[in-house]
Amino acid sequence: MRNTPASVLLEIHTHVLAGMLNVPSHFARWAAVAADDDHPDADLSEELFHAYLVNGDEPLRALWSRHLTAWDFAEDAQWAPGTPARTDARRAAVYERLRFGSDLRKALDDAVPVAKVPGPTVITRDFTPWYTPERAAARSFYWTSYEQKLRAKGWSDAAIASLDEASRAVVERLTDPEQPTARQAKGLVVGYVQSGKTANFTGVTAKAIDAGYRLVIVLGGTLNLLRAQTQRRLDMELVGQENILRGADIADLDSLVGMDYVGDDEDWDDFVQHGALPSVLGAFDIERLTTRDKDYISLAQGIRALQFEKREPTRPLHDPANLHHAAARILVVKKNKSVLTKLVKDLKQIHGLLGELPALIIDDESDQASVNTLDPKKWEQGSTERTAINGLLSHLLKLLPRAQYVGYTATPFANVFVDPGDDEDIFPSDFLISLPRPSGYMGAQDFHDLDLAIPRDERSFANSQEKAHIRDIYESTGDRLQEAMDAFVLSGALKLYRADHGVDDGPFRHHTMLVHQSVRKDDHAELALRINSMWHQAGYSSAVGHERLAGLWTSDFSAVSEARASDLPAPTSYEDLRPYVNAARQRIGSGGQPVVVVNGDSDRYFDQLDLDFDRTPHVWKILVGGTKLSRGFTVEGLTITYYRRTTQQGDTLMQMGRWFGFRPGYRDLVRLYIGREEPFGRNRYADLYEAYEAICRDEETFREQLAQYAAVVDGQPQITPMQVPPLVAQHLPWIRPSARNKMFNAELVEIRSPGRPIEPASYPLSNAALKRNTERWRPLLDSLSAVPASFSNPPDHSSSLTRTFEALTGTVPHSDLLSVLAQLEWERPGHFDPHLTYLSQLDGTLAKVDDWLLLSPRLATTTRTEARVLGSLPLSLVRRNRQDGKASFGRIASVEHRMAAQRLIDAAHSPAETRPDGSAGIGPTTGVALLYAVAVGRSHTDVQAVVRNGSADPAKIVMAFTLIPPTSAVSADRRLVRFRAKDSRHMHDATIPVSSP
Known part of the structure; x- marks a missing residue:
C-alpha cells in the first residue's frame, strides 16, 4: 500500500500514543522522535492535523477518540491533579500536557466531545x-x-x-x-x-x-x-x-x-x-x-x-x-x-x-x-433455617x-x-x-413527566414523555386492545420502511408486542384466543383496515416521529407505508398464529415455544403471559406493550417493566397501553401508571442517596453496605419496596439535608391530632405579611414562559420554628425524628441557622379558596390526596414553589449571582419553609367543604410543610446520615448505634 500523507500521519500518531503509556505528554516532541527513522520529512504541523480532523479523517478520529476518552475517564489521574474524570477541566489538562494550540483543541472537541456521563x-x-x-x-x-x-x-x-x-x-x-x-x-x-x-x-x-x-x-x-x-x-x-x-x-x-x-x-x-x-x-x-x-x-x-x-x-x-x-x-x-x-x-x-x-x-x-x-420467628431456637x-x-x-x-x-x-x-x-x-444509566436506555423516566413544570394543556409530543409514549386504558373508554394491535402492525411497517430506506435493520430483526393482564393461566388462554380472533377479523388487507391504520398513523405515529425522530426516514403519506403494512402483517401472521402464550414453568415448555431470540432468525409475534414475562425473560424487539396487571411489591412491579431497555432506531415507536384509574375513582390499585411513577421515584431517590453518601470523607467511607437499608424509600403506601419476608428492619437516627428539601408525608389521620398540630402552628402565622410577594421561575429548555406566583411571607427565628416542629404529631411515630435530630443541631451545635423565611403560596385566582386558620390572615387552601385514607401524601410542595424556594437558597450562597427575587432575598444563614393549609380530597368541592364563614376547620386541614435548610447547614465533617439497625448478632438489643457524627 502506497504511503499517503494521511497514512503516514496515522502511523506516526499511532506510535506516539502507544508510547505514552496512558500518560499524555508533549506530543510534538514525541512525534518528532517517532518520525525520525522512517518518515523524517513528514509534515507534523498542527495545521495539517487540524485539517484532517475537520475534513473527517475517520481512522485518525477513531484513534484519538480512543485515547482522549481513556484519559477523560481515568480515575485519580496523578498527571492531572484536581481534575475530575469526564469533565472539561480534565480535557483541558490533557491538552495542556499535549501542548496543543486552541484551534486544534477546538477541532478535537468537535470530533470527540467529552462524554459527561456519570460514573458508577x-x-x-x-x-x-x-x-x-x-x-x-x-x-x-x-x-x-x-x-x-x-x-x-x-x-x-x-x-x-x-x-x-x-x-x-x-x-x-x-x-x-x-x-x-x-x-x-x-x-x-x-x-x-x-x-x-x-x-x-x-x-x-x-x-x-x-x-x-x-x-x-x-x-x-x-x-x-x-x-x-x-x-x-x-x-x-x-x-x-x-x-x-x-x-x-x-x-x-x-x-x-x-x-x-x-x-x-x-x-x-x-x-x-x-x-x-x-x-x-x-x-x-x-x-x-x-x-x-x-x-x-x-x-x-x-x-x-x-x-x-x-x-x-x-x-x-x-x-x-x-x-x-x-x-x-x-x-x-x-x-x-x-x-x-x-x-x-x-x-x-x-x-x-x-x-x-x-x-x-x-x-x-x-x-x-x-x-x-424463611421467617426467623419460626426457626428452631439457636439455628438458621x-x-x-x-x-x-x-x-x-x-x-x-x-x-x-x-x-x-x-x-x-x-x-x-x-x-x-x-x-x-x-x-x-x-x-x-x-451502575450509571446507560446511554440510549429507555427506563421509567422515559415514560413519565417527573416534576415537569409545563402545564398539562401545554404539553406536546415533543416535550412530554407521557404524551409521546403512554396510551391510557380507562374502564369507561374501552380496552383499546384493537388499537394496540393496530399500533403493533403499524410500528412493524415503519421498521420495515426504515430498513428499506437506509437504516440498519439489526434492531428490527425481532418485533414483538407484549400483553400482560393476569397471572392466571386460564386467563392467558382465553385472552390469546380473543386476540387471535381479533387478528383474523381486523381486516389488515381490506380497505376498512387500511383506513383505520391510516387514521392511527396520522393522529399518532406520524406526529410523534416528526417530533422525536425527524432524522429518520419517514413516509410522506400512508400510501407510501401501505406496502410495508402488508409485509408486516405477513410476518406477524406467519404460520397462521400471530399469538404465543408464554406462561410455562418447565424447560420443556419453553423449548417447544421456539422463542429463542438468539437462534430464531425473526420473531414477529404477540406474546401473552404473566409471571414468566416479568423477570429474566428478555422480550427482544418489544415495541408495543398492553399492560393491566398490578402487584403491591415495588421490585416485582419494576421487573414487570419489560418495555424498558434499548430501542435503537425505533425509540419513537414505543407505546405503552396501561391501566389507569378513573378520575376521582376509589380503586387505589387500578392506576398502574401512578404506581410506576411512584416506584420510579423510589428507585431514583435510592440511587441519589447512594450517590450523595458515596463521597469519601477524610479517607473514610460515609456509609458501608450494612448501613444502606434505611435509604430505601417508599412513595406509595400500598407498594412495598419488596416482599415482607425479604425486608430487614433498620432505623435512621439522623438525616442531614443542607440545601436539600425536607418533606415529611405521614401526617395524622385523627381530627383531634390535626387540630392540635394546627394550634401549634398558629403563633407563626402572625409573622406573615398581609401584602403578598411575587416570585418567578425563569423559563426552562422546554418552555419560553416565565412562571410567577404570589405568596404571603414572614421571617421567624430558628428556635421558634424548631419549637413547633418538636411538638408535631405524626401518624407513624418517629417519622420525622431523623430530620428533627438534624434541625435541632442548627442552633450552632452542628451549624448555625438564624431564621427561616416562611412562604405561604397563593393559588391562581380561578382555583383559589381562601380561609382563615384560627383567626390568621386568609390563607390559600391547597388540595392534596392521601391516597385512600393512607397517612402518606405523594407530594406536598408544587414544582413551581419548590423551584423558587430552591433558587432562593442557592442564590444566598452565590454572591456573584443576582438574587432571583429582590424583595425576598435571604442571607446564607436563613432557610426557607413552604407552608400549606391542606384540604384532603380529590376535588375542589372537598376543599370548600372544610370552610365555614371564611374560616377553615382546624380539625380538617393539614398544616403541611417543606423545609430547605441553608446550604451551609452542615458540619465540618460533611457527614449526612446517622442511623441504627437491627441484625441477628444483636437479637436482644432494641437498637444498635452504628456510627456517630
Missing part, C-alpha cells in the same frame, strides 16, 4: 487496593479481547470506557487472588431493568480471570432458556471459538460432532476469535463445564475436570507461579436445587484444592430465589473459602434487607455498586 456509585467498606492499573495492564488477554468484540459490535469509545470503569470498580473490591490469606468478599451490583447487566458481569469475569480467578460460577436464572442465553453470550463474547472447539479443526466435520454452535448458529462467525488457543499465545485457556444445551451434570470422569495442574507442585494454586498457567473453568448453571446439589457434591471431593482456589460466583437476578425468605437455593449458596461459600460473591439485580431492596449478621448468607457486606 460505590458504597464500600475499607479494602486493600491490589488491582492497580499496572497489574490490570500486565495481564489483560480476555479483557482486551472482550473490548475488541464490543468495538466490533458498534459500542462507542465512551460506552466501552464506562464499562471498563464500572467493571474495574467491582474487580478491585474482590480479594487479591494471589494473596496467601483466604478471604471472601460479597458485593451487589445494581443496574436498571433490561439495561445490559450481562455486559458488566462479562467484563468483570474477563478481568477477574485475567487477574487469577480460576473458577467462575454464573447463576443464570431459573429456566434453561435463560441459562442458555447467558451461556451463549459468554461463549460468544468472552470464551471464543478456540476454547469452544478445544483445538479441533473446524474443517474436519467428524471432529466437530456434538460441538456447540458450529453449523446451527447463524452468528457463529461473530464469536470471538483469539487466533489460536490462548495457551499457545502465552495466556491460558477457558474450559467450559456447561454448554449451551447442557446445564451442569455430575462429571462423567469424576472430579478430574475440576482438578488444576500445578507447575510448581510444592506451592499452592494461588501462588503466581501456578495461578497464571492454569486454565480457568466456567460454569453457567440454573438456580435449581438438583443442579446446585450436583455441583456441591463434586466440589466436596477436592477438599485440599478448594482452599487454594480463587473462585468467583456471579448471581444474576440475585433477588430472585437466592434470598432466604434456609430455603433450598439460599442454603446451597451458603454451602458453596463454605466449601470455597476464596470465593467472591457478586450479585446482580435491578431491584436491590431484597438484597440490602438480608440479615447482615449472618456471615454465611449473601448480604453484600463489602460493596454495593450502582
Whole structure:
C-alpha cells in the first residue's frame, strides 16, 4: 500500500500514543522522535492535523477518540491533579500536557466531545487496593479481547470506557487472588431493568480471570432458556471459538460432532476469535463445564475436570507461579436445587484444592430465589433455617473459602434487607455498586413527566414523555386492545420502511408486542384466543383496515416521529407505508398464529415455544403471559406493550417493566397501553401508571442517596453496605419496596439535608391530632405579611414562559420554628425524628441557622379558596390526596414553589449571582419553609367543604410543610446520615448505634 500523507500521519500518531503509556505528554516532541527513522520529512504541523480532523479523517478520529476518552475517564489521574474524570477541566489538562494550540483543541472537541456521563456509585467498606492499573495492564488477554468484540459490535469509545470503569470498580473490591490469606468478599451490583447487566458481569469475569480467578460460577436464572442465553453470550463474547472447539479443526466435520454452535448458529462467525488457543499465545485457556444445551451434570470422569495442574507442585494454586498457567473453568448453571446439589457434591471431593482456589460466583437476578425468605420467628431456637437455593449458596461459600460473591439485580431492596449478621448468607457486606444509566436506555423516566413544570394543556409530543409514549386504558373508554394491535402492525411497517430506506435493520430483526393482564393461566388462554380472533377479523388487507391504520398513523405515529425522530426516514403519506403494512402483517401472521402464550414453568415448555431470540432468525409475534414475562425473560424487539396487571411489591412491579431497555432506531415507536384509574375513582390499585411513577421515584431517590453518601470523607467511607437499608424509600403506601419476608428492619437516627428539601408525608389521620398540630402552628402565622410577594421561575429548555406566583411571607427565628416542629404529631411515630435530630443541631451545635423565611403560596385566582386558620390572615387552601385514607401524601410542595424556594437558597450562597427575587432575598444563614393549609380530597368541592364563614376547620386541614435548610447547614465533617439497625448478632438489643457524627 502506497504511503499517503494521511497514512503516514496515522502511523506516526499511532506510535506516539502507544508510547505514552496512558500518560499524555508533549506530543510534538514525541512525534518528532517517532518520525525520525522512517518518515523524517513528514509534515507534523498542527495545521495539517487540524485539517484532517475537520475534513473527517475517520481512522485518525477513531484513534484519538480512543485515547482522549481513556484519559477523560481515568480515575485519580496523578498527571492531572484536581481534575475530575469526564469533565472539561480534565480535557483541558490533557491538552495542556499535549501542548496543543486552541484551534486544534477546538477541532478535537468537535470530533470527540467529552462524554459527561456519570460514573458508577460505590458504597464500600475499607479494602486493600491490589488491582492497580499496572497489574490490570500486565495481564489483560480476555479483557482486551472482550473490548475488541464490543468495538466490533458498534459500542462507542465512551460506552466501552464506562464499562471498563464500572467493571474495574467491582474487580478491585474482590480479594487479591494471589494473596496467601483466604478471604471472601460479597458485593451487589445494581443496574436498571433490561439495561445490559450481562455486559458488566462479562467484563468483570474477563478481568477477574485475567487477574487469577480460576473458577467462575454464573447463576443464570431459573429456566434453561435463560441459562442458555447467558451461556451463549459468554461463549460468544468472552470464551471464543478456540476454547469452544478445544483445538479441533473446524474443517474436519467428524471432529466437530456434538460441538456447540458450529453449523446451527447463524452468528457463529461473530464469536470471538483469539487466533489460536490462548495457551499457545502465552495466556491460558477457558474450559467450559456447561454448554449451551447442557446445564451442569455430575462429571462423567469424576472430579478430574475440576482438578488444576500445578507447575510448581510444592506451592499452592494461588501462588503466581501456578495461578497464571492454569486454565480457568466456567460454569453457567440454573438456580435449581438438583443442579446446585450436583455441583456441591463434586466440589466436596477436592477438599485440599478448594482452599487454594480463587473462585468467583456471579448471581444474576440475585433477588430472585437466592434470598432466604424463611421467617426467623419460626426457626428452631439457636439455628438458621434456609430455603433450598439460599442454603446451597451458603454451602458453596463454605466449601470455597476464596470465593467472591457478586450479585446482580435491578431491584436491590431484597438484597440490602438480608440479615447482615449472618456471615454465611449473601448480604453484600463489602460493596454495593450502582451502575450509571446507560446511554440510549429507555427506563421509567422515559415514560413519565417527573416534576415537569409545563402545564398539562401545554404539553406536546415533543416535550412530554407521557404524551409521546403512554396510551391510557380507562374502564369507561374501552380496552383499546384493537388499537394496540393496530399500533403493533403499524410500528412493524415503519421498521420495515426504515430498513428499506437506509437504516440498519439489526434492531428490527425481532418485533414483538407484549400483553400482560393476569397471572392466571386460564386467563392467558382465553385472552390469546380473543386476540387471535381479533387478528383474523381486523381486516389488515381490506380497505376498512387500511383506513383505520391510516387514521392511527396520522393522529399518532406520524406526529410523534416528526417530533422525536425527524432524522429518520419517514413516509410522506400512508400510501407510501401501505406496502410495508402488508409485509408486516405477513410476518406477524406467519404460520397462521400471530399469538404465543408464554406462561410455562418447565424447560420443556419453553423449548417447544421456539422463542429463542438468539437462534430464531425473526420473531414477529404477540406474546401473552404473566409471571414468566416479568423477570429474566428478555422480550427482544418489544415495541408495543398492553399492560393491566398490578402487584403491591415495588421490585416485582419494576421487573414487570419489560418495555424498558434499548430501542435503537425505533425509540419513537414505543407505546405503552396501561391501566389507569378513573378520575376521582376509589380503586387505589387500578392506576398502574401512578404506581410506576411512584416506584420510579423510589428507585431514583435510592440511587441519589447512594450517590450523595458515596463521597469519601477524610479517607473514610460515609456509609458501608450494612448501613444502606434505611435509604430505601417508599412513595406509595400500598407498594412495598419488596416482599415482607425479604425486608430487614433498620432505623435512621439522623438525616442531614443542607440545601436539600425536607418533606415529611405521614401526617395524622385523627381530627383531634390535626387540630392540635394546627394550634401549634398558629403563633407563626402572625409573622406573615398581609401584602403578598411575587416570585418567578425563569423559563426552562422546554418552555419560553416565565412562571410567577404570589405568596404571603414572614421571617421567624430558628428556635421558634424548631419549637413547633418538636411538638408535631405524626401518624407513624418517629417519622420525622431523623430530620428533627438534624434541625435541632442548627442552633450552632452542628451549624448555625438564624431564621427561616416562611412562604405561604397563593393559588391562581380561578382555583383559589381562601380561609382563615384560627383567626390568621386568609390563607390559600391547597388540595392534596392521601391516597385512600393512607397517612402518606405523594407530594406536598408544587414544582413551581419548590423551584423558587430552591433558587432562593442557592442564590444566598452565590454572591456573584443576582438574587432571583429582590424583595425576598435571604442571607446564607436563613432557610426557607413552604407552608400549606391542606384540604384532603380529590376535588375542589372537598376543599370548600372544610370552610365555614371564611374560616377553615382546624380539625380538617393539614398544616403541611417543606423545609430547605441553608446550604451551609452542615458540619465540618460533611457527614449526612446517622442511623441504627437491627441484625441477628444483636437479637436482644432494641437498637444498635452504628456510627456517630
